[in-house]
Amino acid sequence: MVKIESLTYPDTYMNPHIHKIAPRDQKDRGTCVGQSTAYCFDLLYIQLTGKDPSDLDKAHFKKDVTDTLGTLHDVLYPQSASAECAYQMSRKVGNVTYPAGSEIRYSVRAWKDYGINLESQWHTDKLGLKVWGPYDEGFPVSTPDGGLSQTDAKTFASMHQIEGYAMAGRADGYATWDQVCYAIATKGFVLGAIPIFSNFDSMQGGDGTFPDPSGELAGYHALCFVGYDQDYLYLLHSWGDWCGMFGKISKRYFSQSIDQSVWMVVLDSKEVEIGKEIHRVVTVTANVPAQIAVDGVPVGQSPQKLSLDTGKTYQITASADGYVSQTKTVDDSVTDLSFTLDTVPQPVKSWIQILIEWLTNLFKRN
Numbered sequence: 001m002v003k004i005e006s007l008t009y010p011d012t013y014m015n016p017h018i019h020k021i022a023p024r025d026q027k028d029r030g031t032c033v034g035q036s037t038a039y040c041f042d043l044l045y046i047q048l049t050g051k052d053p054s055d056l057d058k059a060h061f062k063k064d065v066t067d068t069l070g071t072l073h074d075v076l077y078p079q080s081a082s083a084e085c086a087y088q089m090s091r092k093v094g095n096v097t098y099p100a101g102s103e104i105r106y107s108v109r110a111w112k113d114y115g116i117n118l119e120s121q122w123h124t125d126k127l128g129l130k131v132w133g134p135y136d137e138g139f140p141v142s143t144p145d146g147g148l149s150q151t152d153a154k155t156f157a158s159m160h161q162i163e164g165y166a167m168a169g170r171a172d173g174y175a176t177w178d179q180v181c182y183a184i185a186t187k188g189f190v191l192g193a194i195p196i197f198s199n200f201d202s203m204q205g206g207d208g209t210f211p212d213p214s215g216e217l218a219g220y221h222a223l224c225f226v227g228y229d230q231d232y233l234y235l236l237h238s239w240g241d242w243c244g245m246f247g248k249i250s251k252r253y254f255s256q257s258i259d260q261s262v263w264m265v266v267l268d269s270k271e272v273e274i275g276k277e278i279h280r281v282v283t284v285t286a287n288v289p290a291q292i293a294v295d296g297v298p299v300g301q302s303p304q305k306l307s308l309d310t311g312k313t314y315q316i317t318a319s320a321d322g323y324v325s326q327t328k329t330v331d332d333s334v335t336d337l338s339f340t341l342d343t344v345p346q347p348v349k350s351w352i353q354i355l356i357e358w359l360t361n362l363f364k365r366n
Helices: 032-049 055-059 083-093 104-113 150-158 177-187 198-203 251-256 351-365
Strands: 002-004 007-009 062-066 072-075 164-167 190-197 217-228 232-236 246-250 262-267 279-286 291-294 297-301 304-309 313-319 326-331 336-339
Touching (some): 032 104, 032 190, 055 304, 104 190, 177 190, 177 217, 246 251, 326 336
Antiparallel strands (some): 062 072, 164 262, 190 217, 190 262
């Protein structure tokens, strides 16, 4: 344990849920504020509800999908937050008028005042060419493939507002290493904005580690920080496959940029069960180990926990070698689904088959 003045925290910490959330890719856009805030939401959802994504949730993930508006986006898990929402609403509440970018102090304020939508409700544009709704207004539009109207999006988001936020350290955002580590250990993550330098290009294809500051200041970058040890702060990248999802900055990096960094803590003590309004969880079991499929898509072996969207019906099939497959139609009202599979019946031979076999064996003997 480390104890600095009144701060006591473990020597090392890593958020245990970081491998349970979907990776993000901002591609050519400066949406890091929205991306990092959405990561925070995804972690907070699991921390508060205890609901890990199911295999079916993970099966939703697809890269580079184009929706009916021509928006290039990634299809994330059903519970994943919309980075576009966090980004656009941060610009709106902060009255940001420059062409791109925002600030994390605006995104947490938007999260508190507006709430947040899901990626399935408001797709995050990877290129910035087909942003949902007028770009200067920052609202989604209703579409056949998941988009919500501005009114419906606002209604949903209002049910998922945080209780508050605070700066880690001083009111101006300045925080020490110990203060940031303490915040990560007690809250599970910290939303940070740090300067990046021209040598960050060397990270391409690497393990996500920022090189210590060198060269010219290239800009500022928002990240979700999820762990630490004596030498590094660990973080989540939103740069797709460019350098992977996981990364870190050194203690030296932190110290050299301490006057240019800002650290925000999200405050929320109640369960924001976002899944309640959009899907239910059904537990599928069988009397024998069986393969489970949903609408013909295999999702794994029983027992399985599946997420079913509200208002929809599904064909769930259980199958196993030597047993008769069984399919049941279910909707979100079902919480437990049990299959009892019967063994495949042995065929009964007709008297003609028996006679032919007898004659065949008779001639073989002769």
